[in-house]
Amino acid sequence: MQAFAILAALEPEPVNVDIYLPIAEMSVNVLTMIGLGVLVGFVSGLFGVGGGFLMAPVLVSLGIPPSVAVASQAGHVLATSTSSVMSYSQSDSVDYRMGAVMAAGGVVGAVIGVEIFRILRLLGQIDLVVSLAYLLVLGSIGGMMLKESLTAMLLRRKGEAPPRPKVKRPVWIYGLPFKMRFPRSGLYISFIPPAAIGLLVGILSAMMGVGGGFLIVPAMIYILRMKASVVVGTSLFQIVITTFVTMILQAVRNHSVDMILALILLAGGVIGGQAGIRMANRFRADELRAIMAVIILMAGLQMGLSLFVPPQNPFVLVPTGQP
Amino acid sequence: MVAVLPPVIPPAIIQTLPTPAPSSNLLSTDLTQNRIEVSSSFQGAKVVVYGAVVESRDQPSDIVVVVSGPRASMRLIRKVxxxxxxxxxxxxxxxxAPGFYMAASSQPLDKITGFSNRRRLGLGVDYIAMDTPRDTKIVTRYGVRDVVVNSLExxxxxxxxxxxxxxxxSSLYSDNPFGVRFVDRNLFRAExxxxxxxxxxxxxAEVWLFRDGEPVSYSAKLLRVEKVGFERFIYDTAHRRxxxxxxxxxLICIGLGLxxxxxxxRG
Structure with missing residues (x-):
């Protein structure tokens, strides 16, 4: 959290443009929020992730109740991802069929995840589970991606061709029934693995309060071995559908969607998102992946290490759940 | 001192205690506003409680003003x-526990009155009436049956x-020992x-007049803080529909993205 607090403190001295948020029931500085939207939108467009894993901690460190932060940033994720999907679909780099299959699993997973979230929150143990999930999931994915992309970059420096991936798809994937063609991804596999990945990611993402792009992208690359060019666009399409459902569920079950906050964030987000997409073309894929791996690792360590650092104040007020 | 430990006192008594019945009302008070509108430009508000002590003459008087917000339950965890x-x-x-609490007085509260009055009337941040009913249990203590104690002991x-x-x-609770100022002989105000x-x-907003450590007069006014306009529309829609x-x-978010x-x- 400290790094995020520093990030927030580094913002230029905010001009006094405050607005009162009706659901969060507090006032925030509009420019700070737009700036945050641009920043997270940029990361989102560049790497094809929702950016929730970056935005939620910053919002919370600015004093917004966690439940409102998680639910409202869904609006930002939704707008940024929609705008990005449109851009990617122009260059035919969205596999709608694959995205729909994964989203079907994702929606079911999200419903299950929200229930687990509620139970854990009632037990007061959600912090522990969220921190551990960040540490384990982000730590391992970030480490794996960093190692792989650094190896590729080193080989390119030496002028050697990158090795063909030794292990193709896990063999058992071919043995599954209900095969479908995914022409855009260059795959002919059962729909069970993508749907199962979507389900798992849906559960984890609902519990961690994020869109799940940083989980989907590596899963598409390393497990499904989809054609690299469609990975980011398809992941964003999947995120649009899952987030659409999540946002409505949050509004209905928790009344925690602050539309004003969402609108401010997404105003910056769409601009940052477009800038990110343009910037993405200037980098090589392995370089992008290395940068994203470092960001993921840092976010994971940040949350995970909070388990080991003695808290400044041992007592914490937690939301009662019912306003 | 065991007897005065807060856990031993059943919470119900604190809640239903009648306000002190003054023999004759010596206080006349009001607020500069009795309704605060929260719109999109809301950045907090300042309200003044003012009043007069009728027939003060030469008697020394102390004024205590307590403003408390809507009560709600809170959950607290401890890192172990x-x-x-x-x-x-x-x-x-x-x-x-009140969502907002401010106690202003003409001099520090412990100089105005004693422990039992402060506890009974909830004067001062440390004396706010709140309890943890879900964690209470009934035991026999010192030979007395059915004593309500807190399981946190x-x-x-x-x-x-x-x-x-x-x-x-977060500036939601405060004690302001010199927050009540006498602007004229019998006229006081608190922000x-x-x-x-x-x-x-x-x-x-409750006002007590203390003389010789005892509350002799009491007055209370209500203050409504409510959302208006667009803020209210959003809040109401989010909760009712x-x-x-x-x-x-x-759909708006998707539309804006498109x-x-x-x-x-085009650009």
Missing amino acids: QVAGLWLNSRPVVFEG DDYLEWRQAVTRLKQK IDLPSDAPIGTYK PWLYGIVSA GASRIFR
């Missing part, structure tokens, strides 16, 4: 170290202090600063 990891304890629920005070400390940090995250609801609100919100991609494609 288990095998090197900092984990959360089970949450403790505090019920009836001795830790109760520590937990309670943690609540007030956290609230004081209330409501931060922008002060809870929405009905507040109560959650499905509509959620679906429309999500619009943005159009603009950028």
Whole structure:
């Protein structure tokens, strides 16, 4: 959290443009929020992730109740991802069929995840589970991606061709029934693995309060071995559908969607998102992946290490759940 | 001192205590505003409680003003170290704690009156009436049956202090020992600063007149803090028609995303 607090403190001295948020029931500085939207939108467009894993901690460190932060940033994720999907679909780099299959699993997973979230929150143990999930999931994915992309970059420096991936798809994937063609991804596999990945990611993402792009992208690359060019666009399409459902569920079950906050964030987000997409073309894929791996690792360590650092104040007020 | 430990006192008594019945009303008070409108430009508000002591003559009088916001339950957890990891304890629920509390007085409260009055009337941050009913149990203590004690036992005070400390940090609870000023011989005023995250609801501004450490007169006024205009519309829609609100919100976000991609494609 400290790094995020520093990030927030580094913002230029905010001009006094405050607005009162009706659901969060507090006032925030509009420019700070737009700036945050641009920043997270940029990361989102560049790497094809929702950016929730970056935005939620910053919002919370600015004093917004966690439940409102998680639910409202869904609006930002939704707008940024929609705008990005449109851009990617122009260059035919969205596999709608694959995205729909994964989203079907994702929606079911999200419903299950929200229930687990509620139970854990009632037990007061959600912090522990969220921190551990960040540490384990982000730590391992970030480490794996960093190692792989650094190896590729080193080989390119030496002028050697990158090795063909030794292990193709896990063999058992071919043995599954209900095969479908995914022409855009260059795959002919059962729909069970993508749907199962979507389900798992849906559960984890609902519990961690994020869109799940940083989980989907590596899963598409390393497990499904989809054609690299469609990975980011398809992941964003999947995120649009899952987030659409999540946002409505949050509004209905928790009344925690602050539309004003969402609108401010997404105003910056769409601009940052477009800038990110343009910037993405200037980098090589392995370089992008290395940068994203470092960001993921840092976010994971940040949350995970909070388990080991003695808290400044041992007592914490937690939301009662019912306003 | 065991008898005065807060856990031993059943919470119900605190809640239903009648306000002191003065022999004759010596206080006349009002607020500069009895309704605060929270709109999109709301950044907190300042309200003045003012009043006069009738027939003060030469008697020394002390004024205590307590403003408390809508009561709601709060959940508090404590970080405990288990095998090197900092984990959360089970949450403790505090019920009836005000969402906002300010006690202003003409001099420090402990000089105005004693422990029992402060406790009975809830004067001062450390004396706010709140309890943890879900954690109480009934035991036999010192041979007395059916005594309500808090299952947190001795830790109760520590937990309670943690609540007030956290609230004081976010300027929602405060003690203002010289907050009541006599502007003229019998005329006094006290300022209330409501931060922008002060809870929405009905507040109560209570004024006591103390003489020789005893409350001799009492007056109370209500203050409503409510959302108006667009803020209110959004809040009401989100709570009364959650499905509509959620679906429309999500569609607006998608629509704005689509619009943005159009603009950028042309640009």
